[in-house]
Amino acid sequence: xxxxxxxxxxxxxxxxxxxxxxxxxxxxxxxxxxxxxxxxxxxxxxxxxxxxxxxxxxxxxxxxxxxxxxxxxxxxxxxxxxxxxxxxxxxxxxxxxxxxxxxxxxxxxxxxxxxxxxxxxxxxxxxxxxxxxxxxxxxxxxxxxxxxxxxxxxxxxxxxxxxxxxxxxxxxxxxxxxxxxxxxxxxxxxxxxxxxxxxxxxxxxxxxxxxxxxxxxxxxxxxxxxxxxxxxxxxxxxxxxxxxxxxxxxxxxxxxxxxxxxxxxxxxxxxxxxxxxxxxxxxxxxxxxxxxxxxxxxxxxxxxxxxxxxxxxxxxxxxxxxxxxxxxxxxxxxxxxxxxxxxxxxxxx
Numbered sequence: 001x002x003x004x005x006x007x008x009x010x011x012x013x014x015x016x017x018x019x020x021x022x023x024x025x026x027x028x029x030x031x032x033x034x035x036x037x038x039x040x041x042x043x044x045x046x047x048x049x050x051x052x053x054x055x056x057x058x059x060x061x062x063x064x065x066x067x068x069x070x071x072x073x074x075x076x077x078x079x080x081x082x083x084x085x086x087x088x089x090x091x092x093x094x095x096x097x098x099x100x101x102x103x104x105x106x107x108x109x110x111x112x113x114x115x116x117x118x119x120x121x122x123x124x125x126x127x128x129x130x131x132x133x134x135x136x137x138x139x140x141x142x143x144x145x146x147x148x149x150x151x152x153x154x155x156x157x158x159x160x161x162x163x164x165x166x167x168x169x170x171x172x173x174x175x176x177x178x179x180x181x182x183x184x185x186x187x188x189x190x191x192x193x194x195x196x197x198x199x200x201x202x203x204x205x206x207x208x209x210x211x212x213x214x215x216x217x218x219x220x221x222x223x224x225x226x227x228x229x230x231x232x233x234x235x236x237x238x239x240x241x242x243x244x245x246x247x248x249x250x251x252x253x254x255x256x257x258x259x260x261x262x263x264x265x266x267x268x269x270x271x272x273x274x275x276x277x278x279x280x281x282x283x284x285x286x287x288x289x290x291x292x293x294x295x296x297x298x299x300x301x302x303x304x305x306x307x308x309x310x311x312x313x314x315x316x317x318x319x320x321x322x323x324x325x326x327x328x329x330x331x332x333x334x335x336x337x338x339x340x341x342x343x344x345x346x347x348x349x
Contacts, residue, residue, distance in 0.1 A: 016116065018128040018142035021109050023211045033138050035218045040137070042220070042250070042284055047243065051251040054079055056262075059086040061178070072179070073186030073276075080279035081244050081263040083256050084179075084233075089171040091258050094235055097168040097294060100161030101207040104144050107160065115158075120204075120334045121147050121302070123156050131334060140219040140285045146205040149301075169205060169296070176231050176298040179262065183231075187272055189311055197271055197309065198230060199301035208293045210241070213285040221283035221291070224250075227265035228333040229299035234261040236293040245280040266329070267300055270321045273308035302327035321347055 019034070054075035060068045075082040104112075115126035118133060125145040129138035148155060148169065157165050180198075181191040195201070210221040224245060236242065236255055243250040244263075255261065269278040285291070300306055307323025 016128060016132050017109050017113065018126075019140055019213075020105060020142050020209060020211050028214055030140070030213065030215045030219055033136065034140055035215075036137050036220055040220065040223060041218065042243075042282075046248060047250045047252055049252045050254050051244075052254055053244070053251075053261075054082040055256070055259075056082050056084045057086050058084060058088065058175075058178070061182070065182075069182045069185050072182050076183060076186070076264050076268075076276040078277075079244070079246075080269075080277035081253075081261065081281070083259045084175070084262050085256060085259045087175055087260060089168075089175065089260075093164060093167050093171060094258065096164035097161070097235075098237070098292065100164055101144065101294060102292065103160040104158055104207070105142065105209045115144070120145075120330065123147055124158065139222050140213050141208050141210045141221050141283070143209065144207045148203040148205070149200070168294075169203070172205075172233050172296045173203065173298070175260070176233055176296070179231060180298075183268065183272075183276065187275065187309070187312065189309070193309065193311070194230075194268070194271060197300070197304065197306070198267075199304040201230075202299045202301060204229070204297040204299065206295045206297065208283075208291075208295065210283065210285050210291040210293075212288055212290055214287065216285045216287050219285055221285040224280050224282040226278040226280050227263065227297060228267075228330045229265045229297045230267045231298045232263045232265050233296040233298065234263075234293055235295075236261065237291060239286065239289045239291040241284045241286065241291050242293075243282050243284065245282075250282070265297070265299075267306050267326065270306055271309050273312045273317065274320045275312075299330070300326045302330070319348060 056072055056075060060071070112126045115124050117125050118127060118131050119125065123146065127145070128142045129135055132138060146155065155166070177195065180194050184191050184193040187193070213219050221241060238255060238257060240252070240255060242253045242261070244253055253261070263281065264276045264278050266278045268276050304326045305323050306326050308319040308321055313319050
């Protein structure tokens with residue numbers, strides 16, 4: 001694999017401002033830094049179109065909890081990604097969050113750049129790609145990122161999304177807690193076992209903006225990767241472009257309107273000792289449509305040491321992963337090229 005560490009001198013004044021700024025200025029051909037190596041581009045014959053991943057109906061939680069847990073755990077073990085319907089979060093809250101986020105991306109570039117940073121654990125971050133100063137081949141998206149810890153009294157929301165954002169975050173937190181309880185039960189453990197392992201859990205809320213791309217066959221909105229945290233809850237528009245990998249094939253996921261897409265991330269795979277699977281996924285870009293996604297990363301505390309749960313380990317089931325401080329894991333992900341399945345780096349050989 002080629003080196004993806006950039007020469008910082010390659011940076012120009014315009015590139016870090018984002019791809020939306022480039023398109024707003026009339027770009028007709030993508031800059032070289034956004035062109036992916038051939039080995040990282042989407043290959044059409046390896047893509048399976050229009051796939052419907054498992055659907056989890058939250059209404060079944062009350063009517064038949066045991067069956068609900070079984071269905072959820074089957075999806076988490078076999079796919080590692082599923083869609084959630086009847087989740088109880090009002091459509092008005094979801095759409096209001098979308099409108100607020102779009103207003104953020106429509107701010108003058110001078111306003112957005114007030115939040116520009118490559119630091120991860122700051123309350124509000126605006127950036128493009130992942131970590132531009134460390135990348136030779138950048139990703140075709142901009143993002144606003146909000147970091148929450150349970151120690152924070154009040155989040156400094158930008159004015160444009162303040163009104164509905166707190167309600168959205170609270171609702172998504174509740175959904176994640178409900179799913180985590182059921183996933184704990186699916187391991188044969190107390191419903192609060194996974195939550196206790198997370199410690200003083202944290203959340204990163206990230207809004208990704210993928211403008212139309214003049215050369216979509218040469219670029220990626222986001223490289224193939226697994227998520228570094230615990231559970232990821234995504235709300236997206238109907239444009240599509242999200243793909244999940246099984247074996248050598250990439251499955252083009254078909255979104256359900258007003259549903260959430262949820263995927264298992266690395267720390268749940270490690271805690272479950274491999275029963276639950278963090279799935280590799282990526283985002284393609286379009287020549288004629290802009291895509292927006294709002295992603296909640298429901299993560300352990302940075303102080304948590306994550307390893308296979310002791311209750312799941314015995315002579316017949318030895319630990320498959322090393323224990324590690326979560327902050328070390330996520331820092332490595334953010335400061336290096338986003339690529340591949342991160343939990344593999346913690347496997348015990």
